[in-house]
Amino acid sequence: MVTGHSGAGGGHSLPGRVRLASTRPVHRRGKAAGPVLARPPPQPCDPPAEDPPPLLRSIHSSEAAVAKAESKQPITPRDQDYARWYQDVIASADLVDSSPVRGCMVLKPHGFAVWEAIRADLDARFKATGHQNAYFPLFIPQSFLSREAEHVEGFAKECAVVTHHRLKATDDGVVPDPAAKLEEPLVVRPTSETIIWHMYGRWISSWRDLPLLINQWANVVRWEMRTRPFLRTAEFLWQEGHTAHATRAEAEEEARRMLQVYKDFCWETLAVPVVTGVKTATERFAGADDTYTIEGMMQNGWALQCGTSHFLGQNFARAFDVTFQNREGELEHVWATSWGVSTRLIGAVIMTHSDDQGLVLPPAVAPVQVVIVPIWRGDRKAMVMEYVDRVASLLGGRFRVRVDDRDNLKPGAKYFEWERKGVPLRMEVGPRDVEGGVVMCRSRLGGDKFKLPVGDDLADRVGETLDGIQRQLLERAVALRDAHIFEVDRYDEMKARLQEQGGGWFRVPWHDDAEAEAAIKADCKATIRCYPLEGQEDAAGRTCFYSGRPATHMAIFARAY
RNA sequence: CGGGGUAUAGCGCAGCCUGGUAGCGCGUCUGCUUCGGGAGCAGAAGGCCGUAGGUUCAAAUCCUGCUACCCCGACCA
Structure with missing residues (x-):
């Protein structure tokens, strides 16, 4: 049994404050769920196990398939092959079907209904924090993508491009009509910053127009090399919030506020105890000054980024020349944020709660x-x-x-x-x-x-x-998470542990350095998931677990999806 | 884009080595009997064996090209 301590690290799991949040009551969630009552339910469930189970490894044994075929159990057990278990759960819960287009999935009614519940809950939270919904087009002029240098870099390699507007019948079937080639190709949005900031330029001229707080529910397309249902698909559904502010402080506050909205939602509604943090430069959103993240721990000890919130500085305002006149009559570029969560959250729910019998839903x-x-x-x-x-x-x-x-x-x-x-x-x-x-x-x-x-x-x-079940799911997930966050002081300790257990999170003192980060990734596949917002003061006076230099941050390393 | 594999009924597979025109399980349909943890019996539907060509009297089976999908790597919410 793995336990949450190591040699000299002090043997604590994540900062206590994070754990405290687990005692927060499960709030009322949508009208269909019952009211929250303080008393526990009348013994409907087993109490959470005192010792959280060990991490569930993927051994990729071919025996898994045999065992599955020979019994009535249609689902590969988690400890035999976690990746296969994930696919089996999804298939036997009838959530999605594959599509004729590689990397795309059909959300079947049972799967889409989960998304609808997520959407309804989040939408109410967005409205409660002053945001309005709007809808921006699927197609973006190709030239827009080249306006913000970092942004181009980040997305150019995975964009679908529309070049024609008509098909033509030939002996071999239909082909794009050469006579119907578009003047300028259109990009299918991989995210909407560019078109939205183009529009914001037309809408914003005065400080009175700010803040502009808009969200949209949409699909986006990113031509990924490898896909997995929910976790990474070529097309996915999400929401993207895009806000414009008069001051830096206001925009930074917005980015943090929405991160907190996501965190509350994950804890309360999905019973997924995510940790909040800041991304390093390596993992930052293309075009952002700061990227905040919520990271969840899956049952195999891998991390899953469940949502992000970005402080975009004035990058897009400059690229699209969005200015406003302040109270003093001077022109200033506006400050921006964007934030999003996607159908990936369903993957997080599956890998946090489900068992060898199949899907478990909060x-x-x-x-x-x-x-x-x-x-x-x-x-x-x-x-x-x-x-x-x-x-x-x-x-x-x-x-x-x-x-x-x-x-x-x-x-x-x-x-x-x-x-x-x-x-x-x-x-x-x-x-x-x-x-x-x-x-x-x-x-x-x-x-x-x-x-x-x-x-x-x-x-x-x-x-x-039902409230008891919801609460128990969260407690179980918190227990599993806390039992698999390790404090280590030396890199070889992390590497050995990772090798031995295949997963787990490592909270370590770290000297910010992109090259060292890349070297570690190449060496043991672990990456910095975030600098957690809680507990950064622990870095003071300590030395980096990798380089021995003075620590600048506390970092969480893990293998990630 | 590199390395490996697969392609036969809705799904999972056998048949291929040793050519003779396709079978099993699950599922589906019909009927009857069942129903407190995966029902039974009887009947039925469903496949030009990925694709294009070659060898042959004859190709799911042998040969060649192509395509698609899966797994492992490099990229990613």
Whole structure:
């Protein structure tokens, strides 16, 4: 069992303040989720394990496939092959399908519903912080991409380009019509800074126009070499906020504010205990002065960047000549931010919570929060269904409820199916329950079945149970994360540990140096995920774990997706 | 873009070495009986074997080119 300490590092996991946040109550999440009650649920679930499980490694054994084929288990266990497990979970939960175009995925209804829940929650948080939605076009004039030097560098290699506006039939099928070539090629947006700042130039002239706080929900295209469902796809859905401010301080504050919005959302709604930090120059967004990040730890100890928020300085304002007249009548370039999260968050949820039985979803974003499986025998079907309808109507107003009344599957088959799909709470309703006036419940997190009486307070009890599951998921994830953050003082210690366990995060004193960073990446594949916002004072008076020079920062190193 | 592999029914595979016109499991459809942890029986549908050419009386099978996909690296939210 790995534990969270090492030789001389002081043996602590991440700064206490980060952990404190785990005690924050799970806030109300959207109207479908129940109210938050202080009391724990009536023992529906196992308590979190005292010792978090070891990291789940990928051994890539061909035996995984054999074991899978020979049993009814359609999912490769995590400890056999984590990457394969991830794909199996997604397939058996019916979240996506592949597309005829390489690297693109179809979001099927069950997968898209998770995104819809994420979107609804985040959108409310954006509105609450004063932002408005708008929509900017998919196509960007090619010349726009070359306006900001860093930005070009970052995106040029992965842009899809539209060059024609018409097809022409030939003997070999249709081809772009040479007569219909565009004057200037159009780039399919990889992100929208350029077109948005072009437009902002037309909209901003006075300090009275600021701040301009706009978000858009959109798709973007980045022609990636290697893709994985949710984590990296050629086209993905996201939101991108783009704001313009009169002062540097205001823009910096905005970038930090939105980072905090993301963090709260991840902790409260996704139950993913992300750490906030700043990116090094190496990992910074192309065109940003500072990039803030939220990083999550997956079950194999790898890091996943779950969202970013950028302070863009005046880079785009200069590139697109966006100025405003201040109160003194002088012209100034405006200050900018941008921030985004994408469908990658769904990948984070999967790799944070799911198990060898399949998908596990936090109630707050589960498309189906409660599934009711009626069990009928012979002539009792009508009686059971009448009762089930009553239960469903007691819950339907507050929760996303599904009654599975298919008659071609036995109840057991339905249990397995809904478990694979991540439904947090299952209710079994048969003749015995009708007679007893109860429903038999089981949490997706395991533990014994338990009965809830069918009465006016059923919805409240279900709300408590779902809140309990939500809370338990977060606690479990925090425990796993904290058990796998290591403090080390020497580089070879990190390298050895990484080799031995395949994952884990390493919080180390570090002297900021891009070359050393690259050397470490080449040597052991670990990169600096961020300089965490919390605990930077710990660097004072210490020496860099790699170079021995005075430490400038505390850094978190990890292997990352 | 380098290195390796695969391509046969919706999915997973066998058949190829030793040419003779395609099979298994799961799934799907119909009917009946079932239903408290992955139902049973009976019947049925579904594939010009990735693609173009070559050898042959005859090609899923042998030969050549092409394409696509997967895995491993370099790039990335």
